[in-house]
């Protein structure tokens with residue numbers, strides 16, 4: 001499957017946030033989006049999901065325009081920045097509801113076994129984020145949108161989530177964004193930078209410095 005999005009124009013009142021966007025995403029690949037605070041990364045992900053309606057947008061799947069919001073199809077799963085599962089739900093219920101195997105979770109995150117009967121609001125922010133990220137990554141959806149999957153996680157859990165991303169991308173198209181840019185670089189097959197409302201496909205990582213996203217010297221030449 002190839003998902004393309006272009007012709008996006010997003011305004012809030014008179015403030016133009018996005019214009020000149022092109023993104024191509026494929027099954028078997030992770031597409032990373034980078035950009036400074038407020039450049040429009042979350043908005044773009046939300047536009048793809050279909051919740052945020054810009055002035056214009058064109059989304060195509062395998063060259064066919066998609067006219068209804070993607071969230072109304074069974075194609076997409078979205079990890080927003082906020083906690084999206086109700087507080088009072090028990091962890092085991094979450095897995096049942098989202099049809100994700102608890103056993104497979106245990107093989108990757110064994111230390112979470114103690115939380116099976118715990119309500120989500122009794123977990124730490126990072127523990128909860130691991131569960132939410134895992135649920136979204138493992139869902140039976142062909143397109144997965146991950147808004148900041150790494151930001152609240154401890155290093156060991158970041159490595160485990162990265163392993164799940166590599167496994168799941170075999171059968172999914174994954175779009176991800178995070179300020180922990182090294183993890184985005186590690187996991188992504190393609191990287192786009194959003195700058196001044198436009199996307200730029202990054203061919204060489206040093207461009208991240210040239211476009212002033214990173215300060216000079218971050219990327220070893």
Ligand SMILES: Nc1ncnc2c1ncn2[C@@H]1O[C@H](COP(=O)(O)OP(=O)(O)OP(=O)(O)O)[C@@H](O)[C@H]1O
Nearest residue numbers: 012013017035036037038039040041042043044179
């Ligand atoms: N509902 C809204 N009303 C008005 N302005 C908004 C709204 N949502 C977002 N914005 C503005 O749109 C811009 C892009 O926001 P967005 O959340 O997409 O940025 P981002 O790149 O994800 O930033 P960050 O990395 O800081 O999370 C910001 O300037 C923000 O203030």
